[in-house]
Every structure is written in structure tokens, then in C-alpha cells.
Amino acid sequence: MKKVYPLIIALITFSVLGILYIQLSWIKNARIVKSEEYLRDLEKTVLGVRSLCYNSFINAEGYNPEQLDEANKEYLLITKFTAQAISPEEMNMIIVRAMKNQGIKQPFEYCVTNLYNNPISASKGFESSMFAESVDIRLSPPMSPQTETFFLYVKEPQNYITRQMASMIIASIFFTIIIISAFALTIRTMLRQKNISEIKSDFINNMTHELKTPLATISLAVDALNNEKVIHDPEKIRYYGGMIKEENRRMHKQVETILQAAKLEKQEDLNLSVQSLDAHAAIDKVAKNLSLQIQEKSGELHLNLMAGKSFVDVDEMHFSNIIFNLLDNAIKYSKDAPVIHITTQVVNGMLSIKIKDNGIGMSRETASRAFEKFYRAHTGNLHNVKGFGLGLSYVKNMVEAMNGHIKLESALGKGTTFTILMPLSKHNND
Structure with a gap:
């Protein structure tokens, strides 16, 4: 089973990377296709401009383009057509109409040159540098003695194609x-x-x-x-x-x-009997019950119960179990002779109970997971350490169920310090 998980992760990773590669390739190809489509639209635009210019010129000569037969239309254009006969305003309207037919709405500039590439008609903003980036088409009919070329420069903004997509x-x-x-x-x-x-x-x-x-x-x-x-x-x-x-x-x-x-999985199932309890007396009682275990390991337990207010609103049984579990851990995870200090003080309106030991300590990873249910740290050669990994999970849940807080500080080889903050009871003011 251990080999299956890496294989599944590798396959899924490979699949996702493949999908990302295909997506990027698709976007790249779609952009190329869109660019080619845009160039075709520009070519259709200049073809439309030429057709509209012819119709405009025929109208100006007093004929109806739709009623004039092809032979007469061709003769008229070959012999007389020139872009100079179309006013700049009319040319501008023709270009706008041709671009609109292809769905292009970008600003533009245009220029019409003669046989010698000299401009004979142009928009005010057209510059010589725009020739290289313009789309061009022969404006004069094929058999015309004149050679006029139409240049259309569309001001394509940066990332225009990308914006289109x-x-x-x-x-x-x-x-x-x-x-x-x-x-x-x-x-x-x-x-x-x-x-x-x-x-x-x-x-x-x-x-x-x-x-x-x-x-x-x-x-x-x-x-x-x-x-x-x-x-x-x-x-x-x-x-x-x-x-x-x-x-x-x-x-x-x-x-x-x-x-x-x-x-503890379901908080509503907890039947807490919360009452005012002298925390110092409860700590002293638990300490006496564990004194024999500490003596058997040649250890020391120092009580520094200095808090001026020691009454807290807790469930007596669970509060005693919390202290017992933390002291029991301090004894179990000691190197040789355990030295344990229990200190109390009032901090921000709450009773602070600090339990410090000189045990094997915890790594950063172990400390971050210490309160997880069933989690047990590796204890090296301490094979005598037993349990289900439920003690600290129970402690944290019960402290929070009684509106308290708990935190730990630890370092490998330097021991561990648990700090419990419990709400003070109104009984302290009596």
C-alpha cells in the first residue's frame, strides 16, 4: 500500500502537467489562428475599400453602379478613375464602413500613392514609417494607365489579439x-x-x-x-x-x-459540572498522588503557587485530570531524574498555570502536532513510554471546553513547558 500512494501521486501529477501543457499549446495556437484571421479581415477590408471607392466614383460621375453594365463600368474606371476624385471625408467614411463590415473598430490612417510612390491622398496622421506596417492593395483597375496604391494602417493596440481572446x-x-x-x-x-x-x-x-x-x-x-x-x-x-x-x-x-x-468528538455530550474550585488545592492534591512515582525516579517536584487569586470556574474531576496528565507526561518523558516546576500567577484576569520539566523535549514538528488525537512522538530509546496518544488531545479539549487556553513551548533536549490559562472565579472577590 505504501508504494501505491507515490504511484498515484506521480500519475496525477503527470496528468495535470500534461493538461497544462495542452492548455498552453492550445492558447498559443489559438492566438496564431486569431492573428491569421485578423490579417485576412484586413485584406477583406482593403478589398471592400476598393469596391466602395469604385461605387463612390461612379456615383460622382452621375451613374448608378447597380444599373450600369459591367463593360461600361470597367471602361469608365479604366479611363477616368483616380482616388483624387474622392474627398478625404468620403474616403474616411468608405474606410470606416469597410472596417465595420469585418468587425474591426480600431483607429486607422491611410494613404494613396501614385506610380512614383508619391502620396496623392492621405489622412492627416499618416507618416512614412507606417508604410512598412500597412496593408496595401492596387486601387486602380488592372488595365488603367494610372497606378494608384492604397495603404491602410490600423493602430493595433498592445496585446490586441490577446484581448480579442x-x-x-x-x-x-x-x-x-x-x-x-x-x-x-x-x-x-x-x-x-x-x-x-x-x-x-x-x-x-x-x-x-x-x-x-x-x-x-x-x-x-x-x-x-x-x-x-x-x-x-x-x-x-x-x-x-x-x-x-x-x-x-x-x-x-x-x-x-x-x-x-x-x-470529546461531540461537545454536547460533555456533562461538565462547573463550580468554583481552589486550583492550588487541586494541584497540591494531584502532586501528592504522583509524589511516589517521582520519588521512584529520584526526581523533584517544586510547587511555586504564588497567584494571589486561585479560584477558577472548572469541573473538578476534569481539572484534576488535566494536571495529572501533564505531570504524568513530564515524568514519563524525563531523561533520568525528572525535575518539575509548577508555577501559578494571575495574567490578564486569568489564572496562569505553568508546568515546566527537564525532559527530552519536542521537535518543532512534534510540538505542532502534540495536541492531535492519537499522535505520539518518537521517543528514541524510551521504550517504557506507553499510551494511546490521547492524553494531550484530552487536555486541550477539556481546557477549551472550560473556556481556557493552553500552549506549549519545547525544544529537543531542553524540556517542555505547558501554560494553561483558566478564567478566574467570582469567588476570589468574596
């Missing part, structure tokens, strides 16, 4: 963005599913390990109770019975931890 380009960019977004979302979803799958596997492995040990102990204790030598020894029966009870309590706690995590 604006709707297609915008649509192409829009759908390309959708494709890329869908691709990114797909990759993100795949990686997230992969991560969830790994977390699920880790959770199952951790849960199996956590439940296997007490079950094995209970099994051994039950076998011992069936031993003939133990049946008649009340002291050993109490010993093994106490062992079974302790391991059963341990399994019950683990199951409750998992069930509690499930309840």
Missing part, C-alpha cells in the same frame, strides 16, 4: 485553476487518509500492547489461584486477588480513556 483565456485559466485545486485537494486527502491509516495502525498496536499486559497478568494470577498450594493460603489468595483487581482497574482506566476521547 480574453474570454477564452479567462475560461481556460479558470478551469485550469479548478483542475489544479482539485489535484491539490486530492493529494491532500490522500496524504491525510494515509496519515489516518498509519495512526489507526499505531493505535491498534498500542491498544493491543496496553491490554495484552494486564490480561497476561490476570491469566497468570488465575492460574496461581487454582494451584493447590495457594488455595489454602489466605495471604496468597489476597495477594493474587489484589493483583487481579489492580490489573482490572488498569484495563478499565484504559477503556475509559478511549471512551472519553470518543465523547
Whole structure:
């Protein structure tokens, strides 16, 4: 399965890049086609100008172009036609009409030259440099002794062709963005599913390990109770019975931890019994309960409960569990002898509880994910660290459920500091 994800990502990436290449090629080719179409429209325009000039000249001679037969029309044009007979205003109207017929609305300049390339009629803005960029056509009839050439210069603005294709380009960019977004979302979803799958596997492995040990102990204790030598020894029966009870309590706690995590998924299922509680007393009580564990590891726990106001509105059980989890983590993730400091003070109208340890610390990545459910950091050689990865997730959810905030600061090899901010109770003012 691990090889499938990279293959799928590579195939999708290749497909998206292929689509982008095709899109860019299509836009490039479409622009070329549009440019060629534009040049054809200009050629049709000058053909239209010549035709309209002929009709204008015939009208000026007193004939109707539609009623005059082709032979007489051709004779008249060959013998008498010249662009000089058409006024600049009339020529301007002819060009506008011819351009309009081809859908061209850009500003223009024009010039008509004779056999010697000397201008005989031109717009005011036409310059000699425009000849090279103009579209030209012989204005005189083929058999005419005169040779007059019409030059049309259209002032094409920068990116005119691109602007003509604006709707297609915008649509192409829009759908390309959708494709890329869908691709990114797909990759993100795949990686997230992969991560969830790994977390699920880790959770199952951790849960199996956590439940296997007490079950094995209970099994051994039950076998011992069936031993003939133990049946008649009340002291050993109490010993093994106490062992079974302790391991059963341990399994019950683990199951409750998992069930509690499930309840935290839905805030409405939390039945918090919020009341005014002396945080200092609750912290001191939890510290005493864990003092034996700290002593077994030759550690130290320093309480610096200096806050002038210590009453907070919290659920007593969950608040104690929060402190217990953070202290338990500080003990579990210590190098050798844990040194833990708990400090309290009032900050911006809230009670700040700071728990600092000298443990193995966390990397930046681990610290950013520490509060994620089921996430467990790699602990190197600390194989004795057990759990489901639910402790800090529970802590964060419960702190926020009681309108508090929590943050952590950590560095590898330098320990970790958790800071909890809880709202002060009105009881402090009594």
C-alpha cells in the first residue's frame, strides 16, 4: 500500500502537467489562428475599400453602379478613375464602413500613392514609417494607365489579439485553476487518509500492547489461584486477588480513556459540572498522588503557587485530570531524574498555570502536532513510554471546553513547558 500512494501521486501529477501543457499549446495556437484571421479581415477590408471607392466614383460621375453594365463600368474606371476624385471625408467614411463590415473598430490612417510612390491622398496622421506596417492593395483597375496604391494602417493596440481572446483565456485559466485545486485537494486527502491509516495502525498496536499486559497478568494470577498450594493460603489468595483487581482497574482506566476521547468528538455530550474550585488545592492534591512515582525516579517536584487569586470556574474531576496528565507526561518523558516546576500567577484576569520539566523535549514538528488525537512522538530509546496518544488531545479539549487556553513551548533536549490559562472565579472577590 505504501508504494501505491507515490504511484498515484506521480500519475496525477503527470496528468495535470500534461493538461497544462495542452492548455498552453492550445492558447498559443489559438492566438496564431486569431492573428491569421485578423490579417485576412484586413485584406477583406482593403478589398471592400476598393469596391466602395469604385461605387463612390461612379456615383460622382452621375451613374448608378447597380444599373450600369459591367463593360461600361470597367471602361469608365479604366479611363477616368483616380482616388483624387474622392474627398478625404468620403474616403474616411468608405474606410470606416469597410472596417465595420469585418468587425474591426480600431483607429486607422491611410494613404494613396501614385506610380512614383508619391502620396496623392492621405489622412492627416499618416507618416512614412507606417508604410512598412500597412496593408496595401492596387486601387486602380488592372488595365488603367494610372497606378494608384492604397495603404491602410490600423493602430493595433498592445496585446490586441490577446484581448480579442480574453474570454477564452479567462475560461481556460479558470478551469485550469479548478483542475489544479482539485489535484491539490486530492493529494491532500490522500496524504491525510494515509496519515489516518498509519495512526489507526499505531493505535491498534498500542491498544493491543496496553491490554495484552494486564490480561497476561490476570491469566497468570488465575492460574496461581487454582494451584493447590495457594488455595489454602489466605495471604496468597489476597495477594493474587489484589493483583487481579489492580490489573482490572488498569484495563478499565484504559477503556475509559478511549471512551472519553470518543465523547470529546461531540461537545454536547460533555456533562461538565462547573463550580468554583481552589486550583492550588487541586494541584497540591494531584502532586501528592504522583509524589511516589517521582520519588521512584529520584526526581523533584517544586510547587511555586504564588497567584494571589486561585479560584477558577472548572469541573473538578476534569481539572484534576488535566494536571495529572501533564505531570504524568513530564515524568514519563524525563531523561533520568525528572525535575518539575509548577508555577501559578494571575495574567490578564486569568489564572496562569505553568508546568515546566527537564525532559527530552519536542521537535518543532512534534510540538505542532502534540495536541492531535492519537499522535505520539518518537521517543528514541524510551521504550517504557506507553499510551494511546490521547492524553494531550484530552487536555486541550477539556481546557477549551472550560473556556481556557493552553500552549506549549519545547525544544529537543531542553524540556517542555505547558501554560494553561483558566478564567478566574467570582469567588476570589468574596
